[in-house]
Amino acid sequence: MYEKEISLAVIKRLPRYYRYLGELLENDVVRISSKELSEKMQVTASQIRQDLNNFGGFGQQGYGYNVEYLFTEIGKILGLDRKYNVIIIGAGNLGQALANYTDFERRGFLIKGIFDVNPRLEGISIRGNEIRMMETLEDFVKNNSVHIAALTIPKAKAPQVAADLVSWGVKAIWNFAPTDLNLPKDIMVENVHLAESLMRLSYNLKAREEQEREENQ
Amino acid sequence: MYEKEISLAVIKRLPRYYRYLGELLENDVVRISSKELSEKMQVTASQIRQDLNNFGGFGQQGYGYNVEYLFTEIGKILGLDRKYNVIIIGAGNLGQALANYTDFERRGFLIKGIFDVNPRLEGISIRGNEIRMMETLEDFVKNNSVHIAALTIPKAKAPQVAADLVSWGVKAIWNFAPTDLNLPKDIMVENVHLAESLMRLSYNLKAREEQEREENQ
DNA sequence: TAGATTGTTAATCGATTAACAATC
DNA sequence: TAGATTGTTAATCGATTAACAATC
Structure with missing residues (x-):
């Protein structure tokens, strides 16, 4: 049985989806569309739907996604349904x-x-x-x-x-x-x-400074 | 003056190059080719050369890269030449x-x-x-x-x-x-x-377990 | 000079975005 | 039924790898 390998880029995004859905759940949000979620998370709706569909269809046309259900399902995917x-x-x-x-x-x-x-x-x-x-x-x-x-x-x-x-x-x-x-x-x-994380900050600080210097010329 | 934007993927790799070059330097290695470095770091030599050439030509044909020089230059790129x-x-x-x-x-x-x-x-x-x-x-x-x-x-x-x-x-x-x-x-x-980092571990543990279960069927 | 290895262009591969038919 | 939004295919974009001429 051949299963398409899930790309690392997708896996890296899953915990962030999980976090946002957890927050929606805490705020008693019942349903959310990929479009609404995409605006909150600053990613494209297309990417959200593509990512989720690697694991199955969790939504419903015309409705969107049930927050609690999707949260639970992503939890399972991440292996958080055990100790x-x-x-x-x-x-x-x-x-x-x-x-x-x-x-x-x-x-x-x-x-x-x-x-x-x-x-x-x-x-x-x-x-x-x-x-x-x-x-x-x-x-x-x-x-x-x-x-x-x-x-x-x-x-x-x-x-x-x-x-x-x-x-x-x-x-x-x-x-x-x-x-x-x-x-x-x-x-x-x-x-x-x-x-390494800290060095990415200093890289960005330096890059921004150089950019500003150029703009002032 | 148009400068091509450096991609995030490249920036994320720079600190790792820096770390490896620092270790080579500690071990008194004077020169290294992209091929040797690629074997140590488990990336392609092509990627190393492409990455570095976003910032300039630091090597020499037929010789490779001077470890100390490249280490210093990447340090400068990362903004590590200041406090x-x-x-x-x-x-x-x-x-x-x-x-x-x-x-x-x-x-x-x-x-x-x-x-x-x-x-x-x-x-x-x-x-x-x-x-x-x-x-x-x-x-x-x-x-x-x-x-x-x-x-x-x-x-x-x-x-x-x-x-x-x-x-x-x-x-x-x-x-x-x-x-x-x-x-x-x-x-x-x-x-x-x-x-999130921890969840990627649990994802992988779960994914591997499922894979093993399938193989045993 | 011959051999080695870079810098760089071209080809490939993969990931993201756009579009839309399916369907709730 | 009409409107909304998914799931999914196709198009685009970007990143990685391969190839090789330039050159030390």
Whole structure:
């Protein structure tokens, strides 16, 4: 059975649709047309309809889309109709920030463990999770169902830790270390490279300044 | 003087080139060809050459690219040849994590102020920056040169704070709040939506599971 | 000079937008 | 039924890859 591969561009847009629909739902909006949604989201109505139709027909001619239904369906597509066990490797500021962020839990991402090398952090509790030592990581991963590992450790250590995690059975890595991990292609890696994000800002600031300088000549 | 607009796709790749070239430089690599670099980075050599040639010819036929020169030039393109004053709005876990991250400073992004509404945090020092109260923000922005404001505050407050910052003269916002800001188009906004990033992981996990289920039938 | 590799043009591929028949 | 809006095909646009002449 051949299924057309969904393009990365589409997948990247889905969470944003989900967010807007969630907000509409909170505001008790019952139905919305692709045109109305397109105006809110600043995309074309055509793109919304094309994107959705990759996964099926969720609307009704002459009516539009039922907000609650579409929200639920996109949730299913995104895999948010189940729970994920998440561990955080690296209990520094960023790791602790992730552990404290309650929004993830609401979407089904449950923090099950936090690990660090620093013995001073051992036993400190973050929202019910005591920080564990890295020596215990292998055991933990092998004896618990870990769906996602967030890597908030220094770049020098990230590739080895990632490789270890994968060898112990972890299939998805949320990588905050500023490096690429080069894991087998069946392993899912989602990178959050904050420095790169910041550089896009400075690029734009610089580009705008140059433009202004030209216009003033 | 007409200059061809650089596509967003190209700009997004630049920081990654910069990172790889920085690593080569650390390893004392003097020259590299687009082919070698393409193998390391898992992109096509053609794409590397096309991307770079948007900004000029940095290589030499028969030789390739001088690593140090190309690194420096991409740094200039990204606007990393100057300093940026950054303030952080919201001194929660994430705000503190950003304030503590020394890598940004190395690239010229200097944290000049951290603000929060919580009086308990007032005066607490993070790497030399004392947390200030939000009441003092307007004054601070108007009396200091603030290039970039990082928003690590709750989603409900983000749009108003962003609008205020812009009205006081801030031109670039690094937005960590899970919402769109809808600011004038001359204002640069770079969004870091962690929840969306996580949803792409769950999408992929789900998609892979379904694929495996099909294969086992 | 011969070999290597760029810079750049041309070809291909994929994603976005437009258009409209189907249908609620 | 008439109006609205989807689902989907076709047209356009843009980005990526291939190819190769220029040249170090």
